[in-house]
Amino acid sequence: xxxxxxxxxxxxxxxxxxxxxxxxxxxxxxxxxxxxxxxxxxxxxxxxxxxxxxxxxxxxxxxxxxxxxxxxxxxxxxxxxxxxxxxxxxxxxxxxxxxxxxxxxxxxxxxxxxxxxxxxxxxxxxxxxxxxxxxxxxxxxxxxxxxxxxxxxxxxxxxxxxxxxxxxxxxxxxxxxxxxxxxxxxxxxxxxxxxxxxxxxxxxxxxxxxxxxxxxxxxxxxxxxxxxxxxxxxxxxxxxxxxxxxxxxxxxxxxxxxxxxxxxxxxxxxxxxxxxxxxxxxxxxxxxxxxxxxxxxxxxxxxxxxxxxxxxxxxxxxxxxxxxxxxxxxxx
Amino acid sequence: xxxxxxxxxxxxxxxxxxxxxxxxxxxxxxxxxxxxxxxxxxxxxxxxxxxxxxxxxxxxxxxxxxxxxxxxxxxxxxxxxxxxxxxxxxxxxxxxxxxxxxxxxxxxxxxxxxxxxxxxxxxxxxxxxxxxxxxxxxxxxxxxxxxxxxxxxxxxxxxxxxxxxxxxxxxxxxxxxxxxxxxxxxxxxxxxxxxxxxxxxxxxxxxxxxxxxxxxxxxxxxxxxxxxxxxxxxxxxxxxxxxxxxxxxxxxxxxxxxxxxxxxxxxxxxxxxxxxxxxxxxxxxxxxxxxxxxxxxxxxxxxxxxxxxxxxxxxxxxxxxxxxxxxxxxxxxxxxxxxxxxxxxxxxx
Numbered sequence: 127x128x129x130x131x132x133x134x135x136x137x138x139x140x141x142x143x144x145x146x147x148x149x150x151x152x153x154x155x156x157x158x159x160x161x162x163x164x165x166x167x168x169x170x171x172x173x174x175x176x177x178x179x180x181x182x183x184x185x186x187x188x189x190x191x192x193x194x195x196x197x198x199x200x201x202x203x204x205x206x207x208x209x210x211x212x213x214x215x216x217x218x219x220x221x222x223x224x225x226x227x228x229x230x231x232x233x234x235x236x237x238x239x240x241x242x243x244x245x246x247x248x249x250x251x252x253x254x255x256x257x258x259x260x261x262x263x264x265x266x267x268x269x270x271x272x273x274x275x276x277x278x279x280x281x282x283x284x285x286x287x288x289x290x291x292x293x294x295x296x297x298x299x300x301x302x303x304x305x306x307x308x309x310x311x312x313x314x315x316x317x318x319x320x321x322x323x324x325x326x327x328x329x330x331x332x333x334x335x336x337x338x339x340x341x342x343x344x345x346x347x348x349x350x351x352x353x354x355x356x357x358x359x360x361x362x363x364x365x366x367x368x369x370x371x372x373x374x375x376x377x378x379x380x381x382x383x384x385x386x387x388x389x390x391x392x393x394x395x396x397x398x399x400x401x402x403x404x405x406x407x408x409x410x411x412x413x414x415x416x417x418x419x420x421x422x423x424x425x426x427x428x429x430x431x432x433x434x435x436x437x438x439x440x441x442x443x444x445x446x447x448x449x450x451x452x453x454x455x456x457x458x
Numbered sequence: 459x460x461x462x463x464x465x466x467x468x469x470x471x472x473x474x475x476x477x478x479x480x481x482x483x484x485x486x487x488x489x490x491x492x493x494x495x496x497x498x499x500x501x502x503x504x505x506x507x508x509x510x511x512x513x514x515x516x517x518x519x520x521x522x523x524x525x526x527x528x529x530x531x532x533x534x535x536x537x538x539x540x541x542x543x544x545x546x547x548x549x550x551x552x553x554x555x556x557x558x559x560x561x562x563x564x565x566x567x568x569x570x571x572x573x574x575x576x577x578x579x580x581x582x583x584x585x586x587x588x589x590x591x592x593x594x595x596x597x598x599x600x601x602x603x604x605x606x607x608x609x610x611x612x613x614x615x616x617x618x619x620x621x622x623x624x625x626x627x628x629x630x631x632x633x634x635x636x637x638x639x640x641x642x643x644x645x646x647x648x649x650x651x652x653x654x655x656x657x658x659x660x661x662x663x664x665x666x667x668x669x670x671x672x673x674x675x676x677x678x679x680x681x682x683x684x685x686x687x688x689x690x691x692x693x694x695x696x697x698x699x700x701x702x703x704x705x706x707x708x709x710x711x712x713x714x715x716x717x718x719x720x721x722x723x724x725x726x727x728x729x730x731x732x733x734x735x736x737x738x739x740x741x742x743x744x745x746x747x748x749x750x751x752x753x754x755x756x757x758x759x760x761x762x763x764x765x766x767x768x769x770x771x772x773x774x775x776x777x778x779x780x781x782x783x784x785x786x787x788x789x790x791x792x793x794x795x796x797x798x799x800x801x802x803x804x805x806x807x
Contacts, residue, residue: 164599204787212794217536217599218741219790225734226783229776234488236774343774353603360600403607407596410604414595 135381137263143377144267144274145170145332149355150362150369151281152325156202158285158364159318160298160450163205164220166326167352168227173197173330174348175235178341181331182243190244191270191331198327199320201227206319210312213454224352232343239343246270246336270332277325281366294318298448301455311455329355357406361413363445372409379405416440465800473788480784481777490771498770499778503763511647515720516758518657519544519712523736524750525664526708531745532668533701534681539587539602540709541733542609543580547710549613550579551717552632552724555639556621565638572639573714580710581703583609588702592695598702606733614726621724631725641719650719657715660708665747677701709733731779735761738786744793757782 149166156163163169173194181190201223209216246268255265264275285291293314296304301311333348334341358376362369415421421440425433485492503513523540530537537543554572563571583605590601621632641650668674679687680697688694716728735757743749764778 208791208794212791212798214790214794214797219787221536221538222738222741222783222787222790225738226780226787229779229783230484232776233774233780234484236772237488350607353600357600357604360597400607400611403604403611407590407601407604407608410596410600411590411594418593418595420593 133259133262135385137266139374139377139381140263141267141271142337142380143373144271145329145337146351146355146358146373146376147274147278147370148270148332149326149329149352150358150373151277151366152198152322152327152329153355153359154322154362154364154366154369155281155285155294155325156319156322157359157451158294158298158448159315159322160301160448160453160455161206161209161315161319162216162220162452163202163319163322163326164217164356165201165205165223165227165352166355167350168224168231169198169201169323169326170330170333170352170355171231171346171348172201172227173327174334174346175231175238175330175341177331178241178243178334179235179238181335182238182241185244187244187246187335190335191328194329194331195324195327197330198323198325200323202320202323202326203316205323206316209454210315210319216452228349235341235343238341241341243340244335245339246332268336270328270336278366278370285366295448297455298450301450301453305455315455326352326355354403354406357410360445360447361406361409363413364448365445368445376406412440412443413445416444462800466796469792469796469800470789473792474785477781477785477788480788481781484780485777488773490773495767495771495773495777498767499760499763501763502766503759508647509762511644511649513755513759513762514654515649516762517755518653518715518719519730519732520735520739520758521657521751521754522660522708522712522715523732524739524754525661525747526705526712527736527740528664528668528745528747528750529677529708530701530705531740532674532677532681533698534684535591535698535701536599536737537584537587537602537702537705538599538734538737539584539605540705540736541729541731542602542606543583543706543709544713544716544729544733545606545609545613546583547576547580547713548717548724548728549609549616549713550710551576551714552616552621555635555718556632559635559639568639569641569718572718573711576714576717577707577710580713581707584702584706584709585699588699592698610726613724613728617724617726629726631721631723634721634723639718640722641715643719648720650715653715653719656711660711661747661751664708668747735782738782742786742789 149170153163153166176197177190177194180193181187184190204223205216205220208214208219248266249269249272251265251272255261257265283291285294293304293307293309296307297309297311297314297318305311329351333351334346338347340346354376355373358369358372361372425437428436481496482492485495502509504510523544527537527540551572554575555568558568558571561568587598587601587605590596591598594601617629617632623630623633641652643650668677676687676692677697677700679690680692680694684694684698687697712732713728716730717724721728736754739750739753739757743753760778760781764775767773767775767777
């Protein structure tokens, strides 16, 4: 009995993490190309609202997801134009878009608040879903959750195992070198920022048409997801596999927060829901602290044997951003 | 050839026009007459003396936050944690009043102590974000965002836990204070002359701090080029920490004003998004201290003006946020266009 609860709980974790996986993969690709898409929090909300409204109006899930993807691509196009062509601060534009798209989603979605819309159904995979344990865990989900599994490996394989993927790393690390090698750095950056934005946009309808079906305005519980996804991207060290691990860890924490609530009646539910944030700060601290000067000095003063262990742990946790992240490229 | 100054003005006017066109399209798309909606915003913000007092009331926290952020912007820092700093200011203020309200300490002194502790609370929360940045290598954007959510959790925990109302805890907040522990207001209005005075004082002090002192100059050097400043002997991280603490203290003061002057208790969303609005104002005025106050007044008017939209037109009041955001976005883009297409000409002429 209790193993069943655990199994369904973990299966739920995989479903809840799916939109975050999409967003984090999108952001990872964009940042690998050297452009921070800070608008993510607003993009997800706007795409969630637009996807929901369109699928309510057309009664078509496909149309909803399509619109979500388009919204993501359009917002990313604004980020790309302002930061690549106009060289405006990526942080400034991204932040303004994050806030504006959020407010826009609340404003435009207002008439549809509380409406009942279509919902993405389960698509158990024949035979595989009958398998004990693994069947329930992996093969009884909706199609977007399956796609999230595939996306992780697709993104990883593309970035690290293909030639264009190598070029993607190049335009984020050393754009000048990539340019000399014949890459049209700015055009490629446009391309990857918009592809990344499309993936981020898909996370929206994944919420409003599946994971948290419906649109409830400010109480949809989606505000903040985008910021978490940004932190997970950093935690993931711009590597899809490690980023996916971060997304699943986050979903496990969310689930534990809900599961533990009956055991801790004194703590209001809102407090447990924010439990991941202190942990997010802590992980960012662990990821970055190895690079600070005082840690290096402290390490040097440690005895030989202890130093090696600490150094190894810090090195395993450390994540270095693409060298030219946030830096505009000029060919002349 | 165009005078560069006029180019800049034309581009900004163009940005303003585009923002307006965008909003009109959005309003038409939602089936509302744009002029009616905008008319309601105008009448809802400057239609009566009561409304004007409300706008000034919203201006107080907004301008405190904006001027505080000018300090961190000068140091090249994105203090997104300002929302949490407002909340901690409100929490510390509420805590001090709760602690002293039944003591023999005179109420006026309690209020002063409460406001000072609010500034301390904001400063401490900002120092935490600053320490994470300087000693932990955590970017202030992510540290600050995380701390914002933690601050929300702390205030919810207090409202539903230790500080809950006798009877049942609710989202309406903690038990309101006695009248003696509230800032005096202009008779018949919700506006406190004390809060207004403090806000104006803060604007003047920060303006001179940034424009007229050696400290401000060095702070800007740190913001423009931390490495060069360090080599020139400016204690870089100390300056950054100081910028965080000063900004946090002003954010905390904003929170203290909301508690003592407006709500007279701690409520869950006490920061009301003023911190994020302050960041937008900082960007809109391109970090110039002089313009922050009038732009904050304009933003406050938009916020107050849109309050009645849900009742009159069944529109969501987030229209104010959309207006502000679109305006900032187009102004940023216009500045980018100026830099890219007009700057070289300006330099050669």
